[in-house]
Amino acid sequence: MEQPQLEVRSKQLVEVDGLQFKDLNGNGELDAYEDWRLPPQERAADLVGQMTIEEKVGFMLINSRFTGYQTEDHEPKSHDGVLDERIIEAGTNIFATRKVFGTTETIERMHLRHFILRENEAPSRVAAWANAMNEVAEGTRLGIPVLITSNSRNENGEMVFGMNDAIGIFSTFPATLGIAASVLGDQADGGDASIVDGFAAAVRHEWVATGLRKGYMYMADVVTDPRWQRTYGTFGESPELVSDIITRIVDGLQGEELGPDSLSTTIKHFPGGGPRENGFDPHYAEGKWNCYPTPGSLETYHLPPFEAVAAKAASFMPYYSAPSVQRSVYQTFREEEVYYEEVGYAFNDYFLRHVLRDRLGFTGYVNSDSGITDNMCWGVEHLDRPSRFAKAIMAGTDMIADSNNIEDLQAAIDQGKVSMSRVDEACQRLAVEMFALGIFDGQTYVDAPAADEKVKASPGWALADEVHHKSVVVLKNSGGTLPLAVGSSAYVEVFHKSGEQAELKTKQAREEITAAGALQVVDDADAADVVLLLLDPQSGDYFNATPGLLELTLCEDKPLRSIAGEPYTETTVSDLRRFRDLAGAARERGAKVVLSVNVSLPWILDDVEPLADAVVAGFSTFYDAQVDVLTGRTPAHGKLPITLPASEAVIAVDEDGICASPNDVPGYAKDAHMPEGMTYAYVDADGNTWALGHGLRYG
Structure with missing residues (x-):
């Protein structure tokens, strides 16, 4: 291995065998976790062995973090106004019920090291912010750096909380459905989904330049219920197409394996958010259930995209929802009966341990969706918060999202509801990612002044223009x-x-x-x-x-x-x-x-x-x-990535909550399950059927 370019801002470098290493714990010696020559797993084991319980608790949480750029001048900031040091009272959004402390206190006292950026700032400002947080982190006892995550930033669309955060700042493609429409057009011309390779390469180039090293992206969910509001963020209704696209994205963002120039992926929302109960979303209680009323639907339509990347993706995000016994029929996966425990998938031992790890071979970590121990705790609402933490972690969730609730996670451990072996397992999985990405070594800090030009020079801009045209x-x-x-x-x-x-x-x-x-x-x-x-x-x-x-x-x-x-x-x-x-x-x-x-x-x-x-x-x-x-x-050029319904009648819901077309089957396959004499796809005045793959050409 070549000597990485190391930069320290408060700690010292040590020299061993003519090579330089960071002395992150300040003991004047080279510890295994500081040795960039060792594999990430060995370094992670050494680090976790040196961490206190309090440090491990903070390490298992990821929380949204504001920059100092959008705060008022009279509000507390540090690092030349880059870091937000405000204290924000609880209840400011649906995800958080805990007081938010300033950046420095959150890193130093609460020991959080994972943060979500939701603001829309120029690349150089994002990079300066990332550097400043890592400078604070370097000064702590073990010098554990910060890993910054974001939802996708390279697609056009109206602003939604935490989505479409950087329209026009990073190369801006059409919505993911538009990318899928472009790919289908290429396939109709005898091509393939290789345009996605260029998309992923561009995203990776731009994000790494700014210090963003992990993405909550992309959605591997297959659209089956037309009323699901998150359809816009998917790649459509074809399991084969979604599998191809999501595989190319993981390969393009991460590379053959995670390394210093990789962008880590969190694929969502396992085991698929498409089979809604008449479209209601699990961000609210009315949408708490995943429904499987059609035999074979889980294995045929919803699991394949996750199966395609289970051996590659760094992490998976389970959906908020829970499988419904009442609204589901007998399902099998790989010739085994599927077990329905009516708890959200982040609490669901069967799906996380047996399906995801044992059957699909996933070895990364599980990152919950935001707020599962607070507002979106479906199936475990009756439990107190320490017990909700315990249920999720012992079921296989390694990181709890959009929370700085160190108190209740600590209580779950103190009460014996979460074993220390499980805590160590989760922390080691999380640390492996950081070591693989080089964040402990040469990738702690990025060249902030150069970030704007690096993003401007990205090949993504030209490719995005091509995809916009192809998406129509x-x-x-x-x-x-x-x-x-x-x-x-x-x-x-x-x-x-x-x-x-x-x-x-x-x-x-x-x-x-x-x-x-x-x-x-x-x-x-x-x-x-x-x-x-x-x-x-x-x-x-x-x-x-x-x-x-x-x-x-x-x-x-x-x-x-x-x-x-x-x-x-x-x-x-x-x-x-x-x-x-x-x-x-x-x-x-x-x-x-x-x-x-x-x-x-x-x-x-x-x-x-x-x-x-x-x-x-x-x-x-x-x-x-x-x-x-x-x-x-x-x-x-483009082809439809989803089927457009013929009328209100084909999605009508009766008094018992049963839809005329099944919630768990994609549009192109619904006709096999429709009432007699009814077809699902719209047919226009010229006789065109507006189904998956439809798209006219000129001439």
């Missing part, structure tokens, strides 16, 4: 409406649930399309050759249940009934009357109506498709890329 799916093209003639006059308007967002996005769309130069954007719809209407529907809330079922139709003030039978109204797109008037007036005078729908969910479009001459699907795809496809400057 032409769903309908009546009478050869597309491609539009270059130079045609076009009226452009975006429709959104929020009137304010609609106005902002309309301005953005007109500016991007004008700059692209393919269409002449005009202000008067009656004077336009083409009326381009961009629908960006929104439904539900990431963290709160809707009163009734999640709405997938395009509607405004639609009267509905809640689960309890109370009346309420729902809007997914505002100003729909204006939308219809614009489309109707354009067609009456012979102008073409082109409809673009942002497919963040499998929208039901039976009410709007007949109003348009051409319909395309985007996936948070840039407007200028869409117009290049509409005008033929870029060939139509």
